[in-house]
Amino acid sequence: MTIDFKDRVAIVTGAGGGLGREYALELAARGAKVVVNDFGGARDGSGGSATAAEVVVAEIEAKGGTAVANPASVTDFPAVEAMIADTLSRWGRVDILINNAGVLRDKSFAKMTLDDFRFVLDVHLMGSVNCTKAVWDAMRDAGYGRILMTSSSTGLYGNFGQANYGAAKLGLVGLMKTLALEGAKSNIHVNSIFPVAGTRMTEDVMPEEMLRLLAPKNVVPAALYLVSNVAPTSTILGAGAGGFHAAHVTLTHGIMVPEADRTVETVAARIAEITDRAGETVPTNGAEQGGLVMSRLGELKA
Numbered sequence: 001m002t003i004d005f006k007d008r009v010a011i012v013t014g015a016g017g018g019l020g021r022e023y024a025l026e027l028a029a030r031g032a033k034v035v036v037n038d039f040g041g042a043r044d045g046s047g048g049s050a051t052a053a054e055v056v057v058a059e060i061e062a063k064g065g066t067a068v069a070n071p072a073s074v075t076d077f078p079a080v081e082a083m084i085a086d087t088l089s090r091w092g093r094v095d096i097l098i099n100n101a102g103v104l105r106d107k108s109f110a111k112m113t114l115d116d117f118r119f120v121l122d123v124h125l126m127g128s129v130n131c132t133k134a135v136w137d138a139m140r141d142a143g144y145g146r147i148l149m150t151s152s153s154t155g156l157y158g159n160f161g162q163a164n165y166g167a168a169k170l171g172l173v174g175l176m177k178t179l180a181l182e183g184a185k186s187n188i189h190v191n192s193i194f195p196v197a198g199t200r201m202t203e204d205v206m207p208e209e210m211l212r213l214l215a216p217k218n219v220v221p222a223a224l225y226l227v228s229n230v231a232p233t234s235t236i237l238g239a240g241a242g243g244f245h246a247a248h249v250t251l252t253h254g255i256m257v258p259e260a261d262r263t264v265e266t267v268a269a270r271i272a273e274i275t276d277r278a279g280e281t282v283p284t285n286g287a288e289q290g291g292l293v294m295s296r297l298g299e300l301k302a
């Protein structure tokens with residue numbers, strides 16, 4: 001099976017370098033028309049220039065592909081709306097949105113200012129919300145859409161010094177889960193990726209040999225699959241260095257406790273049973289989780 005993107009229109013945010021650039025190059029090589037968005041600032045989000053995106057567009061065009069540069073900051077909703085309006089008037093559709101733009105402002109929580117916390121949430125979480133909001137109606141009207149959120153192992157599992165980043169990155173998974181439900185009837189599939197790659201974001205935390213093994217192109221197969229016509233929805237894939245994985249938010253079987261025993265002491269005494277992972281499930285929505293409890297009320301009468 002060959003997966004192509006012929007005549008698809010894709011927007012990749014933060015595509016002036018790193019992972020976004022690789023996604024844009026491969027989408028274009030497989031026939032998509034690509035909006036290469038990048039604000040062009042430093043790793044901490046300071047500065048800004050249109051050049052980064054323009055360089056990638058020139059690379060795509062040199063290989064015979066079709067692309068246009070856009071320097072909007074994903075934090076600037078009117079500029080994001082203008083990017084989408086421009087894309088629709090230029091190419092008539094938006095099939096794919098890859099929310100990839102990102103910054104870092106790492107510090108231990110004790111030393112982190114609230115400004116640094118808010119800024120990182122604003123770029124990753126609100127930036128993805130802004131872009132998704134701006135394409136949502138067009139995708140609904142077209143009855144087709146593929147949206148990718150960029151999460152992180154930090155969001156899923158934590159990492160010292162990245163409280164702001166981790167909060168934003170798991171927030172994106174929460175956003176994905178509800179948008180996947182709301183988009184389903186319009187054939188809008190929403191997924192998340194948690195990459196690991198040697199880019200300027202990670203260059204000073206990884207040794208050179210590891211950076212080589214973690215070439216960003218290794219993430220491309222998972223990212224492009226998640227925005228393809230055969231994409232699943234509400235799936236969280238990890239990719240890097242040839243590894244591909246899925247992450248799930250699981251629910252243990254837990255225990256049902258009669259009213260008289262619902263005490264702090266019961267939870268303390270039975271915590272091993274509550275957290276036992278044998279037979280855990282992955283509910284497909286929040287109501288299903290509540291329903292699982294209700295379906296077991298009969299156990300209390302026994």
Ligand code: NAI
Pocket residue numbers: 013014015016017018019020037038039040041042043045052072073074075099100101102103123127150151152153194195196197198199200201202
């Ligand atoms: P990168 O720093 O090379 O790329 C991020 C791009 O986003 C830059 O080109 C930057 O100019 C752009 N950008 C930043 N703020 C922007 C804004 N407000 N509007 C538009 N563009 C903006 O880093 P990398 O590694 O390619 O990161 C891409 C995504 O992958 C990020 O969301 C990052 O958090 C995520 N990620 C990367 C991992 C890695 O191992 N490299 C691990 C987990 C997640």
